[in-house]
Amino acid sequence: MAFMSGDDTAILFNYDMLLKRAYLRLPKRESRAYDIPQPEVEYIGDHTLVKNLGHIADRLKRDPKIIMRYMLKGLGAPGGLREDNSLIIYKKISAKSINDIYARFLEEYVRCPTCKSYDTELIREGKKWYIRCLACGAITYVPAV
């Protein structure tokens, strides 16, 4: 009986270790989502400014023009990039609409569908566009923006 409980302890200990290791791995992957900057929206009269589009583009390793085109097309509004790579939209757009279209961009053009990492790059080969995941190596074809 004494031997049995000794074995049980050993098994429990190992199980606990595995559990701890599993927990240690989780936050690393989850934290990537927290590293993604959110749009900072301001209004200039009837115009909407996404102040930090340049910073977002840097962090996502994306061309700011692609994010601009995707957002303007999705919002159905005219606009452009300013010298500091902030995005000016010639229409009043709610912060919620900006956040929604940005979330869609992340899902379609940034996040790896295979492993859910945001650590990816967008590659253009002629008319073919694809996301290459730097975490798992998966390649996902996407429509051109």
Ligand SMILES: [Zn+2]
């Ligand atoms: Zn991946």
